[in-house]
Amino acid sequence: MLNWDNIFATRSSRMRASEIRELLKLLDQPDIISFAGGIPDPALFPDREFKQAYSNIFDSTAVNSALQYSVSEGYKPLREWLVGEMGKLGIACGLDNVFIVSGSQQGLDYLGKLFLSPNDTALVTLPTYLGALQAFNAYEPAYDQLTPNGNRTPASYQAQAKEAGGKVKFAYLSADFSNPTGESVDLEAREKLIKLADEMDIAIIEDAAYQSLRYDGEAIAPILSLEIAEKGDIDKTRTIYCGSFSKTLAPGLRVGFIVANAPVIRKLVLMKQAADLHSSTINQIAIAEVARKGFDAQVAKIKAAYSKRRDVMLAALAKHMPEGVSWTKPEGGMFVWVTLPKGMDGAKLLAKSIETVKVAFVPGRAFFADGSGENTLRMSFSSSNEEKIEEGIARLGKLIAGEIGGA
Missing domain, CATH: 3.40.640.10 (Type I PLP-dependent aspartate aminotransferase-like (Major domain))
Structure with missing residues (x-):
């Protein structure tokens, strides 16, 4: 039997599927509110x-x-x-x-x-x-x-x-x-x-x-x-x-x-x-x-839209996240980084979130070269409107509060 592993270069063993690329498939599911993909809003394309x-x-x-x-x-x-x-x-x-x-x-x-x-x-x-x-x-x-x-x-x-x-x-x-x-x-x-x-x-x-x-x-x-x-x-x-x-x-x-x-x-x-x-x-x-x-006009357009979404996400996090959860307050870009209480696992939280509250994000461990960061997650505000951001954070905050309370 042909065994490709015997033929592949040793470096191929270091290649891993992107958790983010896999999560992007969730964007096609209409019942999922996704903060997973750090992608631009296509409605803003020129x-x-x-x-x-x-x-x-x-x-x-x-x-x-x-x-x-x-x-x-x-x-x-x-x-x-x-x-x-x-x-x-x-x-x-x-x-x-x-x-x-x-x-x-x-x-x-x-x-x-x-x-x-x-x-x-x-x-x-x-x-x-x-x-x-x-x-x-x-x-x-x-x-x-x-x-x-x-x-x-x-x-x-x-x-x-x-x-x-x-x-x-x-x-x-x-x-x-x-x-x-x-x-x-x-x-x-x-x-x-x-x-x-x-x-x-x-x-x-x-x-x-x-x-x-x-x-x-x-x-x-x-x-x-x-x-x-x-x-x-x-x-x-x-x-x-x-x-x-x-x-x-x-x-x-x-x-x-x-x-x-x-x-x-x-x-x-x-x-x-x-x-x-x-x-x-x-x-x-x-x-x-x-x-x-x-170029300058296009950048001004997307900055106006994304800055509002960032503000809505930060306000929603302050309103809905339970004590013990913290997050960054970026001056730009597309992302907010959330740190959960120690002992919580972002990957397990994602699985439960998809199943119960229909909210997607990226578990943080994928971003650590040393495999740490299990209690972190990345959320993007660029491709969701303000209403979905508020609703998604509210759902996620309730889920996390339940997980903390049940720990």
């Missing part, structure tokens, strides 16, 4: 603008190049637009520093492949973005906890990595409104991280998927911006900025980007040539047109 953009492509001579193979670096007008947008964030860069990927998830996969040999260490926060762990897992790393505000020394990180059989290669984090917690890294911690990375000679991967979605509070400069200000030139920096149009324009087009020093970009281009040659040309052209004509 669909008419994209319809016009694609129509313009097919009505012009540009259709031939739009349907043809293209350069691996990405569509030049889109990259030029991104150079301008990065400049607004204090990230002075040129075309050679901008690379288009098929969603920022592909970018994380490429970066894992670029930096990680088996047993090398990736520094990640606890919790961290599940998709990053999935991307990195295929390259068989060890993980250590990144504490941007902590007092870990380079020597302690290096000793742990040596014990695991490799070297520390990078620190990965989402500095603004992170997935899953919604929290942000303050200015002092960003500056400390740059210093730590310099001392250890490692890369920083800055996941900026939610950077545009700030609803209140003062904006903090991206890590790459701070490093450029310190060192004077992007080609002297070690921070790799990963961005996406999925949370602002449309996730289905799968267009993301990486901004970094030129030597890193050149290596990533070689990877893309070997993987899929280039991202969809026609989608890049459409993204470029829609972004050029109305």
Whole structure:
């Protein structure tokens, strides 16, 4: 009998199904109120603008190049637009520093492949973005906890990595409104991280998927911006900025980007040539047109909607959650992170919640590289209206109160 396990590469054993992707199937059940998927509300997509953009492509001579193979670096007008947008964030860069990927998830996969040999260490926060762990897992790393505000020394990180059989290669984090917690890294911690990375000679991967979605509070400069200000030139920096149009324009087009020093970009281009040659040309052209004509207006529209939903969720949590439950209060993004009393299990709570009160969320353990966090859960407010948020939190609060009372 054919035994595929004897043929698969050893790294395939590190691949796991995403709990979030599985939970997204629940969105098709009309009786479920879902806070599970961290996905944009499709009612807010700029669909008419994209319809016009694609129509313009097919009505012009540009259709031939739009349907043809293209350069691996990405569509030049889109990259030029991104150079301008990065400049607004204090990230002075040129075309050679901008690379288009098929969603920022592909970018994380490429970066894992670029930096990680088996047993090398990736520094990640606890919790961290599940998709990053999935991307990195295929390259068989060890993980250590990144504490941007902590007092870990380079020597302690290096000793742990040596014990695991490799070297520390990078620190990965989402500095603004992170997935899953919604929290942000303050200015002092960003500056400390740059210093730590310099001392250890490692890369920083800055996941900026939610950077545009700030609803209140003062904006903090991206890590790459701070490093450029310190060192004077992007080609002297070690921070790799990963961005996406999925949370602002449309996730289905799968267009993301990486901004970094030129030597890193050149290596990533070689990877893309070997993987899929280039991202969809026609989608890049459409993204470029829609972004050029109305990116700021689109971002303002979704921020107005999501900020209201965040406020409703926070108010509902304060109203309906029993004593002993706490949660984050994000200034942006799509998520609220809930911590249950110790001893409670988010996965078991989810099973009971689906069966009894018809409310879905993501158990928090999936976001911890060390398998901890069983008493946590992630809730997204982006794709539910205010009425459903209030009702769903009320149902969930009643269920949790019953679980606490029955413990």
